[in-house]
Amino acid sequence: MIAKKIKSSKRRTEKPIQNYLDFLNSMTQQTPNVVRKERIDKNFNKFGEAINTLLVYPDLLSDIMTPKDSTFSMFFSQRMVLRAMSRSRQSFFTFTRGFSKSFLAFYSRYVATMLTPRHKSFVTAGTKGQAASIAQEKIVDDLWVRFPLLQNEMQKMRVAGQLRNAFVRGTDYAEFRFAHGGSFDVVGGTIRGFRRNSGIFEEVIQLEELFINEQAIPLLNKPREDIRGNVNHLEPHASKIYITTAGYQGTFAYRKQIETLCYSVIDPTRYAIMGGSYKLPVQHGLLQEETIRELISSTSYDRDSFEREFMSI
Structure with missing residues (x-):
């Protein structure tokens, strides 16, 4: 699956999300892993803004949730x-x-x-x-x-x-x-x-x-x-x-x-509506360029099949 090596210090986060992270880090919880009613009531608007932001920028949520020892991005x-x-x-x-x-x-x-x-x-x-x-x-x-x-x-x-x-x-x-x-x-x-x-x-x-x-x-x-x-x-x-x-x-x-x-x-x-050919996974290292060359040069090469499977045509 998709993975890319990056340094955590270079990972950029949108300002609304960073504000939310600062807000979470500044709070102390009496019970681990529990969001208390009092905390929600006190910061209701901030929670709402964070949820609305993550609904339209779900990729930023993945950045937040990715474990520190993971290279996923x-x-x-x-x-x-x-x-x-x-x-x-x-x-x-x-x-x-x-x-x-x-x-x-x-x-x-x-x-x-x-x-x-x-x-x-x-x-x-x-x-x-x-x-x-x-x-x-x-x-x-x-x-x-x-x-x-x-x-x-x-x-x-x-x-x-x-x-x-x-x-x-x-x-x-x-x-x-x-x-x-x-x-x-x-x-x-x-x-x-x-x-x-x-x-x-x-x-x-x-x-x-x-x-x-x-x-x-x-x-x-x-x-x-x-x-x-x-x-x-x-x-x-x-x-x-x-x-x-x-x-x-x-x-x-x-x-x-x-x-x-x-x-x-x-x-x-x-x-x-969006689409893409084999060039995208090749560019990101998800598919070897050599594999494409072998398919094209193969004696059993079928152009129609190749265009469907690797060109999205």
């Missing part, structure tokens, strides 16, 4: 993609293997669900089993390893007096429950009547048009309400994140990409 292009995912009502991303598009999508929904009370997000893939495996791989085996603090936001369950994992996982399902009532889960099969606030369409080129249009997207019909039943119109409701490698013209994924492109021209603040 997102690249500039990945930060731009992550911010677009977090701010858009609908976004479409076509990138080659190695760019970590799935990691960024899962991280964006995890942070959005974590910082937004009772927010419910989902992921869907070619099959429920595939989506469940991806969910565990990206969250349990990746996000929680890189950012151990994220586990603290999960609602752990007690079964027969024993504390169990903060998620439910089966062969074809997975659900992660947050302490504030929100959740992130896998959807597929019969899902009519359920409601979600945002979703990831993993490898949309493999998904069926009928399922997406008639079952998955209708999950997002109702906007999220706050504790008083009000709707925040500044919040990107029904956020849809489409991620994929390149496919063929005339397919549902292609039409959805063109649709998102048109929306982004009309309203660039709410819609986004």
